[in-house]
Amino acid sequence: MDEILYEDRKAATDAPIKIIPPVNPIHAIVLGIPRGGVPMAAQLAKALHLPVDILLIRKLTAPSNPEYAISAVSLDQTWIDERGRLTDTELNQAVQQTRDLLHNRNKLYRQQNPFPDLYQKTILLIDDGIATGRTLLHAIQWV
Secondary structure, three states, rough: OOOOOOOOHHHHHHHHHOOOOOOOHHEEEEEEOOOOHHHHHHHHHHOOOOOOOEEEEEEEOOOOEEEEEEEEEEEOOOOOOOOOOOOOHHHHHHHHHHHHHHHHHHHHHHOOOOOOOOOOOOEEEEEOOOOOHHHHHHHHHOO
């Protein structure tokens, strides 16, 4: 049985604000995973007076279940955890379509601004939910 821990995303974001210790904004950043993690990351960053940005990573899902992540794709990496029933051609096509979507979103969201330097920074990585955990796990590996 699924347990609802928070009433909404705002409540889920307000809870950690109270327990995260102060961090120097020069040495920290909040990264939101689109789409739902971005407004939560913005809310958290504003409350903690930290810079915010987006981390473009997207799950690939099983054809029979759009909520079940089998893989994840970023602008420059792919992690294949399961193939599901996808052939090599179908998997490669899904990866390329996802990467094309991420590149389009990168142009839209980032415009000409480079991704921030994460070296020696505390990173608060925000997503709006975790089902299999694969997207978040691969986001952690990426950063």
